[in-house]
Every structure is written in structure tokens, then in C-alpha cells.
Amino acid sequence: MRKLRTLAVIGVGLVGGSLAMALRRAAAAGSIVGCDRDPQALERAAALGVIDRAADSVCEAVKGADLVVVAVPVRAIGRVLHDVSLALEPDAVVTDVGSTKGEVVRIASQELRERASRFVPGHPIAGREASGVEAAVADLFRSARVVLTPTPTTDADAIEVVKAAWEAAGARVATMDAERHDRIFAAVSHLPHLLSFALVSEIAARDDAAELLGFAAGGFRDFTRIAASSPEMWRDIALQNRAALLEELDRYAARLAVFRELVDRGDGPGLERLMTEARSARHAWGAGHRRSASSE
């Protein structure tokens, strides 16, 4: 990639910090400036050498930057893009790391207006259980997938800048439209999270929850690990991707009704057939994902 003169990272947490570290290691950025609404997190990022310079405001961070990475929770993207728009250099490029994309595209169009063609919506599929800049590692995106969802009006050179940055961080970049992205992730990520939260929610609300949970074992542990995820983050994802999530919920409910019907009428061969198809698909997937990232 063409080396960036200055990279600005707005939100120096796990994702923003890890990308800064990866681009530094790849010698892909001359200087890295960071900004965070938590002054202590920003101080730690500077102390850890994740950023070269701490900016007091989004505007200050964005001035002089040729790539601005907005790595804040989805609900804060609008506010940040508003400030970005006030100071963005003429040829600079902006990207984000949010887990939903349709709503982000809408917000970016509204906040960046005529500069929206410089915005390349992005979603890195990587994470860790831990959060914050202390958990950041230069390897977080190695072999991870990153989805970019440019619109028909996004500048081609802006897409190339963002793609090159992620590739320099070791990621594999795919491009699709935001609606397709949101449908895919509703199915393979947002829905499973909601299903897991719902199971624990149902059991936890019972009078005999303690006894029930006392007999829960490994299957329950794996199935419900994602119910220990951030409620704020998953509330926002569910609401930002509402339409696609509702559609996936309804498809799932319909499939679950098929399983229910098979159990109800004691249809062993029917149950075994669906379970065998599921197991085959899961095995085939698992064989290809032994070293995939640990979360999304």
C-alpha cells in the first residue's frame, strides 16, 4: 500500500488499538494520532506506544490525517462523523468498524453530506473476550475477514486506501453492499446472540433457576458463552439491524416449529435426517475454521 502520512484512530480500544499496532508493525503509517472520549484510555494508549500522539478532540485528530478510522460503538458513530466532517482534509478517507452497515451508511450520508463519497463502511470479523486498549494486539486481524460495504457513490480510490490498510494488517477483504452484509450477519451472528441471551433469560427468570443451572454442563456452557457479551453492544446491533434480524428470527422460528412437530409426532427418522444434515454442515464448516477469530 501507499504509506499513510498520518493515521487517525477515533476510539482507541481493542479494535482501534489493534489496527494501529498492526499498521505500525507493517510500517504502513508515518504517524498515528489517537482520540478517545475516555482521557485515561487515551493516556494508556500513548503510554503503551499504540499511538504517537493523543488529540484532545475528534477535529484535532482528523486535521492532517489521510485515513481516519472510527472505531467507536455503533451508537456513537453519528456524533463522531459529525465532528469528522468539520475537519476532514480534502483527499482524506474515513472508515468505521461497526457490526451493522445499513444504518451506518445512512448516518454517514447524513453527517458527511458531500464528503460521504470519502467514507468506506467496514466491518472486521475479529475480536477477543477482553476489551480496551490493553487487550489490543497487532495480530488481531491476521487471517481475519473484513467486509467493506461501499455505496455506488463511494470513491474508488477511497475503497483502495481502506482495503490496503486492512490487508497490511493481515486481513482478507471482501466487498458487498450493506444490505447483503446485514442479512449475512443477522443470520450467522446477530441471531445466535439473541437466541443465546433468550435461553439464559428464560432459565434465569425461574424460581428454580439455581437448581437448573446447577446441573448445566458443557453443552450449555458453549451455547450460552455469547450470552455473556455486552448488553449495550448487542442491544445496539439488534436495533440497528432490526429488519434483517426480525426476518432471521422468523425464519428460525419456522425451522424450530418443524423440529417441534417432528418431536411431537415422534418422527425419529425425520429428526435424525435434519440433525444429520446439520451435523454435516457444522463439521464441514468447523474443518475450515479451526483457527478463526474468537468472536465478533
Added chain:
Amino acid sequence: MRKLRTLAVIGVGLVGGSLAMALRRAAAAGSIVGCDRDPQALERAAALGVIDRAADSVCEAVKGADLVVVAVPVRAIGRVLHDVSLALEPDAVVTDVGSTKGEVVRIASQELRERASRFVPGHPIAGREASGVEAAVADLFRSARVVLTPTPTTDADAIEVVKAAWEAAGARVATMDAERHDRIFAAVSHLPHLLSFALVSEIAARDDAAELLGFAAGGFRDFTRIAASSPEMWRDIALQNRAALLEELDRYAARLAVFRELVDRGDGPGLERLMTEARSARHAWGAGHRRSASSE
């Protein structure tokens, strides 16, 4: 425990083999005889020293044994108990290791008739991904929970024999009635398995399954690990525990409908509240189960 003269293990797989190894290590059995419908598995069990002697039939294994452990899949328990009834010594005790208990109690009553008072239904909550006698380990039940579900007509001394054997293997034994057992495990084990199979089944059936699965990550991996379980085993469990499983499915569907409604009307505080309760319950549970058995 009073030392067993002869332990008979019918079905020398992971569970039967591991119990034999644990009781041998605890010097709790004088002699261990094994029987398996797979002659090669039985040979390997003898070659590995898991059993002292291989019997050609259930009747031969049961003759002279003071404890008979039936460690076969739930669908085969009826056939085995039929043969056990033909050769069981007057004071001998029989137990099983099936994941459902109400149906097993019914079958035992039918097959063992007047000897049913010597049958103590059991369910060890332990397992491994691997199966077969080669995967057996003496430590499988260390700190694991075992549930016994005697009926009002089960002999008290028979319960004590089975309880002592599991405790000698390192397990913690709980006693409850079969209906309660089946409700608990429908909620924390059988339902999550069905939900996981249903998600993979729904996605795998689509034309774009490969693309969807290509973007699945760590959350999907954990949520669907149990969809790689044995379809035969889970078909049988679902059908044997049909009534309780259907009830749990309906409770879950109702809770999922609450989540759907919150998403549909954009109720962020409502979603966050339920998700936060779920996360708290999952955290509290996880803290107490860091070293729990890996599967059920």
C-alpha cells in the same frame, strides 16, 4: 463402600469403560466382567485392561455379578434389561447411565418386573467429544455430578450400592424423581441441543449457505458446537423426553417472542434489561463451572 465382588459392565464404551477404570483404581471391585455387542470393542477393552474378562452374552456377564452397569444408548436399554432379568443374582443391583430417566423407569418396570426394585436409574453428567473404550479415562467422573432417580419401590440398599460406586469414582451424587430429572435436563441440555441443531439446519438448507458460513465466526462456533453431536443419540433423547422437551420448547418460544417484540418496537431499555439479566446469570454460573465436565 463395601467392595463389590464382581462388577458387570454392559456396553464397554466411554462411560462404561471409564467407570470400570475408576472403580478398579479405587479398589472398589474384585473382578470386572464386560460385555458389548461389538466383539472388537470388547476385545480392545480386555486388551487395555479395562475389564478382566469378556463375556459372550449379557446373561453370562450378569451371572455372579453383584452390580450390573448398563452403559448402552437409551434405545438399547430395554433389550439389555430383558436379558439382565434372565440371569440377575438374588441380591444384585442394576443401574444405567441414560440421559433421560422417565422412559427408562417405565422400561425397567416392564422388563425387570418383580426385580425392578433392584434397579437404580442413573445419569452421570460427564462426557468427552471422543467416544469408545479408547477414550475411557479413570478421571472422567471426578467432581462430575451423577443424578439417581429411584422410584418409591426401589430398595434402599440398592440405592446405597450405586451411590457408593459413583462416589468411589469421584462423583457427587444427587437424588430426585425421574420427572424432575427430565424437566431439568430438558431445560439445560436437551433444549439447547435442539436449538443449536435448528440454527445450523436452517442455514445449511439455504442456497447461499456457503457464503453465510464463510462469514461465521467465534460466536457461531460456540453456539453450534453441540450441533456436531450424534444425531442418533439426540434423536433418541428428544423422543424419550418428548413431553418435557416440548414444554421447554414452548417456554423458550414464548421468551423469544418477547425478545422479538422488543426488537420490533425498538425498545432499547427493555432489550438491555433482559440481556443484562441474562449476562449476570451466565457470569455467576460460569464462575462456578470453570472446571466442569466438557459435555453431557
